[in-house]
Amino acid sequence: MADNLETKQYDTKDAELAVLHESVDDANVGMPESLRALTEDERHALEKKIVRKADMVILPIIGVLYILNYIDRQNLSAAKLQGIMDDLNMTTQQFATSISILFVGYLPFQIPSNLIISHITRPGAYICTAVTIWGSISAATAAVQSYKALLAVRVILGAVEAVFFPGVIYLLSAWYKKNELGRRIAGLYIGQQVGNAFGGLIAAGCLKLDGAHGIRGWRWLFIIEGVATVGLGLIFALFLPEYPHNAKMLTPLERDMAVWRLEKEAGAAEGNEQIGTMEGFFIGLKDPKIYALIFMNMMSQCMGSIANFFPTIVKTLGYNSINTLLLTAPPYVFAGFFYCGLTWYSDRKNTMYTPILFCLCLASITYIISLATTNTAARYTAMIFMPSGSVGPQLLLYKTINHHMPRPVAKRAAAIAMMNAIGGTSNIWTSYLWYNGPRYFAAFGALLASGVVFATTITAYKFYLRRQNQKLEAGGDRARETMKHGVTQQMIDMGWRYEGY
DSSP states (O other), X not given: OHHHHHHHHHHHHHHHHHHHHHHHHHHTTTOOHHHHTSOHHHHHHHHHHHHHHHHHHHHHHHHHHHHHHHHHHHHHHHHHTTTHHHHTTOOHHHHHHHHHHHHHHHTTTHHHHHHHHTTOSOHHHHHHHHHHHHHHHHHHGGGOOSHHXXXXXXXXXXXXXXXHHHHHHHHHHTTSOHHHHHHHHHHHHHHHHHHHHHHHHHXXXXXXXXXXXXXXXXXXXXXXXXXXXXXXXXXXXXXXXXXXXXXXXXXXXXHHHHHHHHHHHHSSOTTTOOOOHHHHHHHHHTOHHHHHHHHHXXXXXXXXXXXXXXXXXXXXXXXXXXXXXXXXHHHHHHHHHHHHHHHHXXXXXXXXXXXXXXXXXXXXXXXXXXXXXXXXXXXXXXXXXXXXXXXXXXXXXXXXXXXXXXXXXXXXXXXXXXXHHHHTTHHHHGGGOOOSTTTOHHHHHXXXXXHHHHHHHHHHHHXXXXXXXXXXXXXXXXXXXXXXXXOOHHHHHTTOOOOBO
């Protein structure tokens, strides 16, 4: 009897050990042999080292480049205060066209560019080449002598700049896990706000060069900023790394870990998939989530279009051109800190829905104040918070698309580009709303309406994802139904779920 009891106890222990061993194997499925020799603590330390390397190399470079990207894109708004409309004999409507025409070149080239970048081995060199070219084009803007020449330059500038933003978002998603990505995208947007802030300060400085060597101040603005972009683009081409699976800055062991940690989270590694470029694009078109995300980004880009005319908005306070440009800086500096807090909360709580709604409420309040009063203190207080609430949702939408469409990588690259490109069309039509200041009823009314529609759409999206997660949790045929909506069998087997909503 005692022998039988002892045998049963051993059997129970063996079963427990077998279950434990099986769970460990499941957690380490697909792990390279080079990593199996390491302890869990050693793997954790190695992973932290890889993230630290990426943070020290990738983030500073793309941050500086995005500052230059936004300075080169937004300097036309500053040039408006420096006499470009008079020099080129432009009307208010023509100036609006010169702003919006950039997106005619910018939008259609993003999708083919991101399809290319998902299948080349040197994304860093590809991005930096585009930086150097657009810097040259931006500098050449100083030579335009007519409205038509300005339009031509702006279209070409937009086409080349199309490489940068969706390409960088895709590159970041190839290096960072979902709980790391939000803060890195925030770093990119902080670069955007620094670009806006310093753009105003640089523009104020260039205004003082007006007439130096017989050159107008707004022409100096394009020359100085364009030459700086060319120089830094050439330098950074030597340092911006490739994908994790072939990055020279990583050791072979670090490459194995960098690839596996993403594979473990989402399914397949960047270097191992065989999905073609166009196949990934058409897979993306079959996923209904992309259409919801594109529409929400259209609303978000409509709200974010205030950046195209922010100096004009601040000008309604009644200050001279130099003071107006200086007053544009504090709202963007505040936005940088705001984005840090926003994405810290999003990453910590693993949520995108609540922070997005907070931003929409904040932005709506700033629009209502701007519509309701011309009081200087009230309006500038609203302007302080306006870039934060208006642009903040975009950070979390790009984080969302990388969470909810992780694989295949060609699909993710196409989805990012489609969301940014089609969503960016809002920058075209909103350019024609900024008339009849200082309250700008048409512009702020459209922005307020966009915020309401955005909030409604993202709430519906949240309930859609809940239903999809219920199917995944049910398992079997119910779980396989989600394969129609972008989930793979490999993701189902790993227990993958839609998170953040």
